[in-house]
Amino acid sequence: MSVLKLDRVTVLRRGRKVLDGNSATFQAHRVTAVIGPNGAGKSTMLNAAAGLLQPDAGRVTLDGADISRLHRRELARRRAYLPQRADVDWPITVERVVALGLVPQLPAFGPLPQRFLPAIEGALASCDVGHLRERPANALSGGELARVMLARAFVSAPELLIVDEPTAGLDPRHAIDAMRRVRARAREGCTVIVAIHDLDLALNHADDLVAIRDGAIMAAGPIESAATPALLSALYGIPVRLVRDNDGTTVRFLSAAEAP
Numbered sequence: 001m002s003v004l005k006l007d008r009v010t011v012l013r014r015g016r017k018v019l020d021g022n023s024a025t026f027q028a029h030r031v032t033a034v035i036g037p038n039g040a041g042k043s044t045m046l047n048a049a050a051g052l053l054q055p056d057a058g059r060v061t062l063d064g065a066d067i068s069r070l071h072r073r074e075l076a077r078r079r080a081y082l083p084q085r086a087d088v089d090w091p092i093t094v095e096r097v098v099a100l101g102l103v104p105q106l107p108a109f110g111p112l113p114q115r116f117l118p119a120i121e122g123a124l125a126s127c128d129v130g131h132l133r134e135r136p137a138n139a140l141s142g143g144e145l146a147r148v149m150l151a152r153a154f155v156s157a158p159e160l161l162i163v164d165e166p167t168a169g170l171d172p173r174h175a176i177d178a179m180r181r182v183r184a185r186a187r188e189g190c191t192v193i194v195a196i197h198d199l200d201l202a203l204n205h206a207d208d209l210v211a212i213r214d215g216a217i218m219a220a221g222p223i224e225s226a227a228t229p230a231l232l233s234a235l236y237g238i239p240v241r242l243v244r245d246n247d248g249t250t251v252r253f254l255s256a257a258e259a260p
């Protein structure tokens with residue numbers, strides 16, 4: 001069980017601050033949704049959180065240890081990171097793509113050890129891609145590939161799961177299913193960070209929120225208290241109404257004429 005912290009993290013890109021002194025805590029057993037408009041800095045934050053990008057100032061810690069000082073193999077064992085545009089360029093089977101998520105645990109030589117097969121089987125099934133296992137991954141639809149990539153992120157049962165837009169391109173059933181699966185990982189003890197544009201999915205399936213705009217955190221905390229119409233309006237620059245019923249929360253973006 002891991003706690004990931006950003007401590008005054010600043011990241012510069014071409015001399016411009018794209019993250020500006022951000023501090024945030026991501027807890028085990030919880031899904032944190034990172035939301036914000038295009039270019040806000042969400043992917044940059046996830047990259048820093050995954051230990052893939054060294055901040056220009058501040059630090060990222062995993063259970064108190066500076067993530068940049070962890071051995072790369074240890075970090076790769078403990079966290080899974082799914083980038084926004086994960087792609088496969090060559091005809092490798094779906095099953096092997098999923099097995100790649102186990103690379104830090106595999107022996108350097110020889111066939112895939114039998115003991116890993118149940119994990120691969122489970123990941124394929126949990127993302128509803130078992131029927132695609134023999135198919136070349138570069139000949140799948142965008143949504144099918146996204147589910148395969150999610151299975152690859154799940155297969156190692158990481159302590160820390162960082163996924164960038166896991167529901168982009170998924171149909172409604174699979175998008176909801178992906179968020180449910182991600183949430184189930186959290187309930188098993190995983191620390192889950194998800195960058196996501198679909199606010200209905202975020203508000204109904206995540207526990208916590210980090211709202212970021214222009215590289216600055218505008219709000220952070222439990223969804224129930226942090227996700228207010230005022231915050232979402234300020235975040236996206238458009239009037240917002242939250243509609244709550246027994247089925248959950250729906251975010252309605254309003255034209256100025258409809259604004260309350």
Ligand SMILES: Nc1ncnc2c1ncn2[C@@H]1O[C@H](COP(=O)(O)OP(=O)(O)OP(=O)(O)O)[C@@H](O)[C@H]1O
Binds near residue numbers: 014018040045
């Ligand atoms: N490699 C790079 N070089 C220069 N600038 C970059 C680079 N990567 C990202 N940026 C800039 O950093 C800022 C934050 O980008 P980032 O990808 O983190 O945003 P985001 O919130 O994930 O956006 P989106 O919702 O569009 O995916 C943007 O202004 C972007 O143009």
